[in-house]
Amino acid sequence: MSTAPRILISGGGIAGNALALQLVRAGIPTTIVERARAPRPGGQAVDLRGASREAAERLGLMPGIRRHQLDERGMSYVDGHGRVYGRMSMEDFDGKGAIAEIEITRGDLNDVLLDALREAAASGGPSNPVGADESLLDQRYGEHLVALDQQTDGVDATFASGRRERYDLVVGADGVHSATRRLAFGPEDRYVTNLGGYAAFFTMPTPADLEPGWFAMRLVPGAMFGIRPDGDPATSKAIINVRTDRDPALRGDPAAQRALIRSAIADGGWHATRILEAMERADDFYFDELARVDMPSLSSGRVVLIGDAATCGSPLTGMGTAMAILGAYLLGLEVIGLADAAATAAGSGDGGGGVGGLGDPVALAAALARFEEQLAPHAERSRQIPGGSLAVMLPRTRIMSALARVNVKLMLSRPMRPLAKKLFAGDAEDLPLPAEQTAAPQPVE
Numbered sequence: 001m002s003t004a005p006r007i008l009i010s011g012g013g014i015a016g017n018a019l020a021l022q023l024v025r026a027g028i029p030t031t032i033v034e035r036a037r038a039p040r041p042g043g044q045a046v047d048l049r050g051a052s053r054e055a056a057e058r059l060g061l062m063p064g065i066r067r068h069q070l071d072e073r074g075m076s077y078v079d080g081h082g083r084v085y086g087r088m089s090m091e092d093f094d095g096k097g098a099i100a101e102i103e104i105t106r107g108d109l110n111d112v113l114l115d116a117l118r119e120a121a122a123s124g125g126p127s128n129p130v131g132a133d134e135s136l137l138d139q140r141y142g143e144h145l146v147a148l149d150q151q152t153d154g155v156d157a158t159f160a161s162g163r164r165e166r167y168d169l170v171v172g173a174d175g176v177h178s179a180t181r182r183l184a185f186g187p188e189d190r191y192v193t194n195l196g197g198y199a200a201f202f203t204m205p206t207p208a209d210l211e212p213g214w215f216a217m218r219l220v221p222g223a224m225f226g227i228r229p230d231g232d233p234a235t236s237k238a239i240i241n242v243r244t245d246r247d248p249a250l251r252g253d254p255a256a257q258r259a260l261i262r263s264a265i266a267d268g269g270w271h272a273t274r275i276l277e278a279m280e281r282a283d284d285f286y287f288d289e290l291a292r293v294d295m296p297s298l299s300s301g302r303v304v305l306i307g308d309a310a311t312c313g314s315p316l317t318g319m320g321t322a323m324a325i326l327g328a329y330l331l332g333l334e335v336i337g338l339a340d341a342a343a344t345a346a347g348s349g350d351g352g353g354g355v356g357g358l359g360d361p362v363a364l365a366a367a368l369a370r371f372e373e374q375l376a377p378h379a380e381r382s383r384q385i386p387g388g389s390l391a392v393m394l395p396r397t398r399i400m401s402a403l404a405r406v407n408v409k410l411m412l413s414r415p416m417r418p419l420a421k422k423l424f425a426g427d428a429e430d431l432p433l434p435a436e437q438t439a440a441p442q443p444v445e
């Protein structure tokens, strides 16, 4: 009887797809369930730097990423008339400022991952190098977990469709409001802290007078709004952050969410009116809390968390996607290592679910602990918010907002650049990744 391990990933976003890619390439049967009925498009430019970029290189994703790479030259701060009073160019800050050398929209990055995943499933993984092995990847859209029942030798997962299946490992990659985390670790309010505001993102037509390639941003009392380059020059991404008390009624109420955004920026001058008009028509309007996730441990028995579900430092850090790729990569290394070791020990080449493999609770616990230990220093640094807090970034009163503007000018001046670089990028580049896998994956063209 085969002891090939079975892995369930909940969430088909960046973290879930990046992990599935590695597992399928390694020939490990993987089920991935995504609550949305199709891959979710949308999202702003996200950046890859330091260890996350190295992980993307090792996963062979860079050719695909380069194809969609944005022409983003820097960030500028504008006043109510659109006059620039501060600039942070990518080059002056060596890609360590707000804009990194590699910027890609979240939706495009997800497409690069999905293309690679399809290709990996079609080529069948190392256990079947000659052809497609459909059984390696089971991708289900419009499906989600409703219950998890952990036993020592497996987890019984129950889905909304009524299906019930047993897995060796369940991975929660289902975002900041993770259902997997709730089912395995307890209620969300134990782990998620609202940092005092909300963020919205959506696509809009590019205003004619916008400087091409620049992310222009305006600070107003209690909010910021900006327009960022998109893959298509005819469109841009609008970004709005609002400082306000948490209001649970906003969840799942797009009309109330839009009303909040309107009241925060309507009098902001510059392109506020255009942004608000575009918001009414946007079909990719995304709105969520500016929230941080703090987990005492990333695993509980046979359930482990990655991405925002595990380590979200809020969109203010700009590190969510980087950490999603990195967490998926590090967990993938451990899971594949465990499966390989068990398969070798058994001399069976059956995929490694037996003794010392994913089926073995002691070996699995040790592998998950190693994963967490390796991710921890990256996770800690990824939570640093430029400026320290939302309150510092977005003061509420006019006078404090004017002072924030003076502060921006000062921080962007040449003598202050080294400090500004540190505030934006932290020291993430200094943190190494564990040794590379021996069998490097083929790049995705």
Ligand SMILES: Cc1cc2nc3c(=O)[nH]c(=O)nc-3n(C[C@H](O)[C@H](O)[C@H](O)COP(=O)(O)OP(=O)(O)OC[C@H]3O[C@@H](n4cnc5c(N)ncnc54)[C@H](O)[C@@H]3O)c2cc1C
Residues within 6 Å of the ligand: 010, 011, 012, 013, 014, 015, 016, 033, 034, 035, 036, 040, 041, 042, 043, 044, 045, 106, 143, 144, 145, 173, 174, 175, 176, 177, 178, 179, 180, 201, 286, 306, 307, 308, 309, 314, 315, 318, 320, 321, 324
């Ligand atoms: C459409 C979209 C747009 C975004 N835009 C931005 C942006 O502009 N800027 C920014 O900083 N961050 C944005 N984010 C968040 C950003 O993607 C994450 O911070 C980061 O990429 C971490 O990746 P993740 O895979 O952990 O989470 P996500 O990329 O959020 O992926 C989580 C996935 O899990 C799915 N899911 C949720 N609940 C369940 C469930 N119960 N069962 C199964 N699946 C579930 C979601 O539909 C989603 O596809 C966006 C996320 C989404 C989904």
